[in-house]
Amino acid sequence: MIQQGRFPGYTDNIKKQPDIYMAAKRLGGISMLFKNFTNENASEKITVKERLAYGCGDFSSNIMYSAVAAFLMFYYTDYVGVAAAAVGVIMACSRVFDGISDLIMGVIIDKTKSPFGKARIWILRLVIPYAVGTVLLFAVPVGWSETAKLVYIFFSYNIAFTVLFTGINLPYATLTAMMTQDQYERSVLSIFRMILATCGTLFIKTCTLPVVKFFGNDARAWTYTFVIFGALEIVTFMITFLFTRERVNTENDGKKLDVPVLLGFKALVKNKYWLMATVNLILIFVAMGVNGSAEVYYTKEILGNPDLVGTFSVAFQATQIVCMFFIAWFVKRFGKRNVLMAGSVIFIIGYAIMGIGAENLVILLAGCMLRGVGNAGISACMFAMVTDTIEYGEWKTGIRTEGLINSAASFGQKIGNGISLLLVGAVLSIGGYVGTAASQPTSAFTAIRSCYIYIPIILTVIQIIVLTFYHLDREYDSILADLKNRRISK
Numbered sequence: 279m280i281q282q283g284r285f286p287g288y289t290d291n292i293k294k295q296p297d298i299y300m301a302a303k304r305l306g307g308i309s310m311l312f313k314n315f316t317n318e319n320a321s322e323k324i325t326v327k328e329r330l331a332y333g334c335g336d337f338s339s340n341i342m343y344s345a346v347a348a349f350l351m352f353y354y355t356d357y358v359g360v361a362a363a364a365v366g367v368i369m370a371c372s373r374v375f376d377g378i379s380d381l382i383m384g385v386i387i388d389k390t391k392s393p394f395g396k397a398r399i400w401i402l403r404l405v406i407p408y409a410v411g412t413v414l415l416f417a418v419p420v421g422w423s424e425t426a427k428l429v430y431i432f433f434s435y436n437i438a439f440t441v442l443f444t445g446i447n448l449p450y451a452t453l454t455a456m457m458t459q460d461q462y463e464r465s466v467l468s469i470f471r472m473i474l475a476t477c478g479t480l481f482i483k484t485c486t487l488p489v490v491k492f493f494g495n496d497a498r499a500w501t502y503t504f505v506i507f508g509a510l511e512i513v514t515f516m517i518t519f520l521f522t523r524e525r526v527n528t529e530n531d532g533k534k535l536d537v538p539v540l541l542g543f544k545a546l547v548k549n550k551y552w553l554m555a556t557v558n559l560i561l562i563f564v565a566m567g568v569n570g571s572a573e574v575y576y577t578k579e580i581l582g583n584p585d586l587v588g589t590f591s592v593a594f595q596a597t598q599i600v601c602m603f604f605i606a607w608f609v610k611r612f613g614k615r616n617v618l619m620a621g622s623v624i625f626i627i628g629y630a631i632m633g634i635g636a637e638n639l640v641i642l643l644a645g646c647m648l649r650g651v652g653n654a655g656i657s658a659c660m661f662a663m664v665t666d667t668i669e670y671g672e673w674k675t676g677i678r679t680e681g682l683i684n685s686a687a688s689f690g691q692k693i694g695n696g697i698s699l700l701l702v703g704a705v706l707s708i709g710g711y712v713g714t715a716a717s718q719p720t721s722a723f724t725a726i727r728s729c730y731i732y733i734p735i736i737l738t739v740i741q742i743i744v745l746t747f748y749h750l751d752r753e754y755d756s757i758l759a760d761l762k763n764r765r766i767s768k
Contacts, residue, residue: 324457328521329467329470331518332454332518333470333475334517335474335514335517337474337477337514338408338510338515339475340475340482341507341508341514342412342439344478344479344482344570345416345482346415346439346695347566347567347571347695348479348486348571350415350416351571353497354418355711357497358427360427360428361707362711362713364703366700366701369696369700369703370700372435372440372696373693373696376440376693376696377689380444380685380692381543383444383445383681383685384681384684387448387449387452387684396452398453398518398519398522400446400448400449401446401450401519404446407442408443408446408511408515410508411437411443412507412508413501413505414434414437415504416500417434417500418434448681448685451661451664452681452684454468454661454665455683455684456524456525457523457524458526459526461754461755464662464665464666465662467662468661469658472657472658472661473599475657477595479591480591480592484588486503490503545671545674545679548671548674548675549667549670549683551666551670551750552667554748555663556664558660558663558744558745559689559694561740562660563693563695564694564701565741567694568701568702568730568733569729569730569731572702573587573590573730574587580637580726581639589643590643593647596650597651598651602657605617605655605658608655613752614663615745615750615751617658618663618745620652621655621656621658622652622655622738622742622745624651624652624655625656625738626652626735626738628651629645629734631645632730633731633732636727663748665684666751668683669761670753670754671683673757673760708721709722709723709724709726
């Protein structure tokens with residue numbers, strides 16, 4: 279543990295960074311940066327009811343996110359009839375807009391003032407458009423030409439994901455930091471969040487194909503299915519809005535320094551742990567996205583039964599949900615980074631077992647369950663690690679930007695999702711996969727196996743290497759104590 283006495287003060291830290299120091303000085307003095315660090319309610323214990331309400335938001339988020347990750351490419355290639363490679367290019371181009379939208383929304387959140395706080399107000403404002411955007415993703419006019427279809431896919435994807443998913447999910451990610459500054463409470467919130475997120479993913483993977491079949495198993499059936507799912511998104515996100523509360527930096531927000539955008543960005547890039555947490559999220563979501571998108575192809579083409587998507591999902595997600603109820607003790611005892619790294623190692627072992635099992639259903643299910651154990655550790659910590667970098671960034675630069683820092687969560691999710699779809703599209707195209715063909719070449723089967731098992735292993739190994747440089751867990755308590763002492767002294 280780093281001793282509190284070893285930390286220099288806010289002012290000393292900022293003076294070593296002339297660009298931030300001079301800008302802050304012109305804005306009214308360094309002391310203004312330290313006002314309103316917290317209030318008495320920031321450490322208030324959060325009830326189980328509020329934790330559950332908070333988790334409902336990620337249930338709603340995962341209706342769209344998991345549908346995109348698991349079924350969107352399949353819907354485009356096998357029901358709409360467009361080439362996987364073309365879809366992959368669209369997703370790659372959209373990532374440019376995604377990165378910009380995340381940063382813009384982060385700035386908007388930091389500057390938001392409302393009776394409902396900085397974050398919750400955006401859930402209220404965008405919940406209905408968000409549900410409509412989800413429906414638009416699965417409403418491609420199949421009678422149009424392929425060029426017209428691709429244009430529709432580009433615009434509907436960017437409206438739904440780049441604009442609406444960013445607009446509602448980034449404030450939701452920021453809400454953790456606004457509810458409490460207690461590191462353990464944040465970990466517990468993250469666990470509840472990921473339990474409900476996993477339930478959302480499980481719901482999508484087990485219910486989507488049966489509901490589509492119920493409505494006729496054609497392109498229009500997908501639209502009807504997501505009209506129903508969109509209504510559920512509205513209900514679950516409204517539970518989050520109604521039954522959570524922002525406690526941090528709310529009482530004296532009007533007195534807080536209005537940090538210019540450029541100054542906020544300069545502070546952000548100096549936050550080394552934010553950069554590591556962002557890279558970590560991107561790698562996690564690319565690995566999950568590649569595996570998730572390939573699963574329906576794997577079950578359909580290699581195992582001959584696409585309905586096994588639901589079976590594999592139950593084995594994976596149900597195991598994860600059970601393990602999440604026990605993960606808090608491990609996080610408290612060993613820290614977020616170590617639990618996440620251990621989960622990643624278990625994740626790799628699960629993939630390796632699936633690679634050995636190939637087409638043996640029992641072995642594949644065992645591998646899925648082991649991955650579920652590992653993913654409990656990953657999911658419980660990945661977003662909470664981003665939130666913890668807020669205090670490090672404030673200690674390092676004197677500037678607190680919850681919205682910009684939490685843009686890493688949304689940025690990592692969407693960049694990971696986009697890259698994963700690009701990878702799957704490229705690999706399937708190289709393998710010669712054609713969704714409307716009666717049979718596939720051997721190279722297509724190899725491409726599907728690579729996406730489902732081997733590429734995620736490689737990405738998870740890289741993720742573990744990145745995390746070896748992350749040491750914020752053991753520094754956090756001393757940083758927080760130093761921040762509070764400096765606030766008192768001011």
